[in-house]
Amino acid sequence: xGIVFAVALLARLACQWQIAQWPILTHPVxxxxxxxxxxxxxxxxQFWGDxxxxxxxxxxxFLAGVQSVIGSRLSDLRLVQAVMGAMSCVLLxxxxxxxxxxxxxxxxxxxxAIYPPAIFFDGLIQKTSLALLLLCALxxxxxxxxxxxxxxxxxxxxxxxxxxxxxxxxxxxLAAVILAWIWLGPLAAGRNRPAGRDEPAPRGWLNGPFGARxxxxxxxTVGLGLILLPVALRNLAVGGEFALTTVQMGPNFYIGNHAxxxxxxxxxxxxxxxxxxxxxxxRRLAERAVGxxxxxxxxxxxxxxxxxxxxxxxxxQWIMLLGTKWCLVWNxxxxxxxxxxxxxxxxxxxxxxxGRVFHFGILCPLxxxxxxxxxxxxxxxxxxxxxxxxxxxxxxxxxxFGRYRFPLVPLLIIPAAAGIVEIAxxxxxxxxxxxxxxxxxxxxxxxxxTAVAANWPINPExxxxxMAYSNLGTVLAGQGDIDGAIKLFRRAVxxxxxxxxxHYNLGLAAALTGDHSQAVRWFTRARQLNPNxxxxxYNLAVSLERTGQVDRAIEHYRRAMELxxxxxxxxxxxxxxxxxxxxxxxx
Numbered sequence: 190x191g192i193v194f195a196v197a198l199l200a201r202l203a204c205q206w207q208i209a210q211w212p213i214l215t216h217p218v219x220x221x222x223x224x225x226x227x228x229x230x231x232x233x234x235q236f237w238g239d240x241x242x243x244x245x246x247x248x249x250x251f252l253a254g255v256q257s258v259i260g261s262r263l264s265d266l267r268l269v270q271a272v273m274g275a276m277s278c279v280l281l282x283x284x285x286x287x288x289x290x291x292x293x294x295x296x297x298x299x300x301x302a303i304y305p306p307a308i309f310f311d312g313l314i315q316k317t318s319l320a321l322l323l324l325c326a327l328x329x330x331x332x333x334x335x336x337x338x339x340x341x342x343x344x345x346x347x348x349x350x351x352x353x354x355x356x357x358x359x360x361x362x363l364a365a366v367i368l369a370w371i372w373l374g375p376l377a378a379g380r381n382r383p384a385g386r387d388e389p390a391p392r393g394w395l396n397g398p399f400g401a402r403x404x405x406x407x408x409x410t411v412g413l414g415l416i417l418l419p420v421a422l423r424n425l426a427v428g429g430e431f432a433l434t435t436v437q438m439g440p441n442f443y444i445g446n447h448a449x450x451x452x453x454x455x456x457x458x459x460x461x462x463x464x465x466x467x468x469x470x471x472r473r474l475a476e477r478a479v480g481x482x483x484x485x486x487x488x489x490x491x492x493x494x495x496x497x498x499x500x501x502x503x504x505x506q507w508i509m510l511l512g513t514k515w516c517l518v519w520n521x522x523x524x525x526x527x528x529x530x531x532x533x534x535x536x537x538x539x540x541x542x543x544g545r546v547f548h549f550g551i552l553c554p555l556x557x558x559x560x561x562x563x564x565x566x567x568x569x570x571x572x573x574x575x576x577x578x579x580x581x582x583x584x585x586x587x588x589x590f591g592r593y594r595f596p597l598v599p600l601l602i603i604p605a606a607a608g609i610v611e612i613a614x615x616x617x618x619x620x621x622x623x624x625x626x627x628x629x630x631x632x633x634x635x636x637x638x639t640a641v642a643a644n645w646p647i648n649p650e651x652x653x654x655x656m657a658y659s660n661l662g663t664v665l666a667g668q669g670d671i672d673g674a675i676k677l678f679r680r681a682v683x684x685x686x687x688x689x690x691x692h693y694n695l696g697l698a699a700a701l702t703g704d705h706s707q708a709v710r711w712f713t714r715a716r717q718l719n720p721n722x723x724x725x726x727y728n729l730a731v732s733l734e735r736t737g738q739v740d741r742a743i744e745h746y747r748r749a750m751e752l753x754x755x756x757x758x759x760x761x762x763x764x765x766x767x768x769x770x771x772x773x774x775x776x
Contacts, residue, residue, distance in 0.1 A: 190279050193298035197278040200303060200539065201271035205264075205312045207537040212664040214312065215263065219527030219660075220244075221314035223464040228252035229261075241428035241485050242435045243468045246420065247355035248316035263314065270318040274311035278302045280325035281599050287332035288569045289607050296606035301325075301599060304552070305543040306523055309530045310592060316356050317592045323353040324360070324596050328603075331367070331572060340408040343371070347412020355420060358434050359583035360596065364413055366579045370572045371405040430486040439489030439496075440471040445514065445588035446496040446507065452514040453524055453653075454588055459722055473755075513647075514585040521550025522648045523591030529657030530591060531650075549598070550644040556601040557639045559608025561632045562615075566607060573603055655685035659694050666698055674698050689719035696728060705732040723752055727759050739766060 208214060217225060227249035230238075252266070259265045282298030301307055310317040327349040334342055346367065354361040417433055424432040444455055456462045458470040475491040476483050483491065500507045523530045534540035563570065577600040584594050662677035675698045681691035696711035712729035715722065730745035743766050749759040 190282050190295075190298065193278050193282050193295065193302055194275045196299060197275035197302035198271055200308050201274050201311050202268075204308045204537055204539050205267050205271065207539060208312070208533055209264065211533065211536060212661060212668055212670075214528075216664050216668060217263070217314050218664055218667075219463055221527070224249050224252060224314060224316070225261075228256060232257060237423065237427065239427055241424040241430065241432050242420070243437050243485075244464070245316065245354075245356055245358055245435060247352060248319050251319055252314075266314060267312050270311045273318055273322045274307065275302070277307075277321045277325040277599070280322070280329040281602065284325070284328040284332040285603050285606055287329075288573070288603065289563070289566050290610065293603070293606045293610045296609055297602050300547075300552075300602045300606055303543055304547060304598060304602070305534065305540045306530050306549070306591065306595065307598060308543075309533060309537075309540060310595060313528050315528070315592060317595055320353060320356045320360070320596060321599065323349060323356060325599055327353060327363075328573075328599065340404055343405050343408035344412040347409040347414075348416050349412075350409075351413045351416025354417065354434060357593075357596065358438070359587065359593075360580070361434070362579050362583040363576055364409075366572070366575045368406055368409060370575065371409060372402045428485055430484055432486065436485040436489050437468070437471070439492035439494075440467070441587050443492040443496045445586070446510070447499050448503065448506075450510055450588070452510065452517045452589055454526070454590065459719070461723065511585060514589055515581070516642075516645075516647055517589040518581050518585050518594050518597075519553060519643055520647055521548055521553075521644045522646075522650055522653075523549070524589055524648060525653055525657045526590050526592060527660050529654065529660070532654055532657040532661070550640065552598065552601050552605055553643040554636045554640040555605035555608055557608075558632060558636050559604035559606065559611070561608075561635060562611035563604060563607035570604060570607070573600055576600055651685040652688060655681035655688040655691050658684065659688070659691050662694055662698070666694075666701065671698055671701050687718060689715045689722055689725075692718060693722065693725055693728075696732070700728065700732055705735040708732040709736060709738075721752060724749070726752065727756060730759070730762065734762075734766070743767060 223244070227244075231250060231253035255266060255269055259269065278298045278301045281301050282294045284294070285297035286294030307321065310321070327346060330342060330346045330349055334346070347364075350360070350364050350367065353363070421431055421433045424430065424436070428436075430436075440457060444450065444457070445452065449455065454462070456466070456470070457474055458466065461467070461470050471492065472483065472485075472488050475488045479491065517524065525531065530540070534544050560567075560570075560574070577597060580596055580600065581594070584597075587593075658677045658681035662674040662681070665671075665677065666674035675695065678691055678695045678698060681688055682695065685691065692711050693715035696708045696715060699705070699708040699711060709729065709732045712725055712732060716725050716729060719725070726745040727749035730742040730749065733739075733745065734742035743763060746759045746762045746766070749756050750763070753759075
């Protein structure tokens with residue numbers, strides 16, 4: 190296991206060194222900026238907060254704890270996460286050893302150690318790194334259960350699942366799978382002990398099938414409750430409503446399940462894709478629709494109701510959407526959020542080299558190969574298979590990001606490692622000629638079909654990559670490097686000429702340099718591509734006013750007010766430019 194830890198740690202440190210100075214890493218934006226701000230508030234004494242949690246809370250509290258010890262330098266935080274990533278690889282190695290064999294465990298740990306998205310995510314200020322550590326720890330604990338059958342182990346498994354749920358809410362679906370496994374699986378019947386463990390089972394009420402089921406389920410549930418119940422009580426105390434983890438399920442479900450859903454993230458209010466807007470927009474739009482104030486749980490129920498109305502009105506369309514999301518979950522492309530693995534690997538020779546030979550589109554066929562060739566281990570791996578399907582379904586039920594589906598990776602790596610070991614064993618023993626041809630044909634066909642399906646180009650990669658370049662350019666512009674920002678914005682436009690966001694950002698950059706004539710050109714093109722984008726009309730109006738086109742500026746200020754009635758800047762601009770008798774709000 191030492192070699193696994195060393196390889197994983199070196200790979201993460203090398204990657205962090207190569208891309209350490211890239212602006213989106215040195216000046217975090219999006220969720221990363223939100224987490225750091227939240228952690229700072231916790232360190233400043235706002236430990237409990239004053240509202241129910243809207244985002245999963247564990248990672249910001251983890252950041253606050255780590256920063257209290259080592260300081261707030263981002264490089265130090267990434268070093269901690271690199272160590273965490275290496276520990277995750279070791280824990281997966283332990284799980285593989287217990288479930289299949291020592292060789293499989295070693296292969297599983299090394300596969301995770303060199304998996305490029307895992308290396309990349311461990312360098313981000315994102316909860317992905319913590320979620321990976323908790324999931325691998327959970328797998329290591331679960332892998333010991335068929336042999337241990339002791340309530341402390343199940344208590345620990347429940348606690349691990351609860352912590353994972355406070356990091357990524359959809360992971361709570363794993364609790365139902367584990368409880369079903371406790372009740373129906375080898376723990377209840379005493380089957381499936383690892384090879385070499387022939388000692389007699391301990392006597393007592395845990396040894397009987399029914400007693401094992403009850404004791405196992407109770408122990409796991411108690412461990413889960415010890416983690417989740419304090420959070421639920423805290424939400425009740427500060428918000429007056431009981432929420433087990435967060436109050437954002439309704440808006441999140443709506444984002445992935447409405448008439449305009451694509452399976453990827455679509456903001457409730459176009460142009461408001463960052464975390465500060467999400468909670469505010471969900472409440473504002475819901476309250477506007479119902480005509481009266483709503484509590485946090487009522488806001489969530491409103492959006493959930495909107496989704497359920499869509500599902501019941503358009504069941505066929507929803508099923509097709511669900512199928513699209515299922516395909517996105519298993520696709521090789523890593524759908525970016527703010528930070529893009531696909532874009533950043535261009536500046537890391539390590540990520541670029543590894544990414545050409547090992548990615549999700551390779552991992553999936555390897556896992557299928559392991560399921561078939563590792564058929565003798567099917568009982569030992571049954572829980573892993575069930576957890577994999579449950580996690581994939583929980584992602585597809587909402588919407589897909591690369592980092593959202595990332596918890597599938599360690600689950601897939603275990604059967605993939607088993608498949609690699611089985612292939613090596615067959616080759617070493619020269620048993621290929623003894624293997625039935627039908628079995629070989631089945632394996633080859635299933636692997637080939639999975640490889641084609643997983644690597645089929647179903648994502649608008651040019652558009653998504655353009656968004657990532659725009660995000661990088663926005664950070665550079667915020668740092669004052671306007672020339673660098675313009676280069677990235679132009680790269681986004683070249684890659685995807687239909688990107689309204691890239692044209693809008695070019696307009697902003699031109700306006701910052703004082704070239705308002707050029708800004709008008711880019712803003713106008715952005716408006717043509719997306720007439721309903723928030724802020725485009727306002728900034729177009731500003732540049733039009735600066736170039737002396739006052740009448741057109743007033744027109745676009747009014748349009749900005751129509752798109753966003755809360756835009757006081759646009760309202761003040763109209764009041765300033767129009768005579769008193771002509772001032773009026775748009776219809």
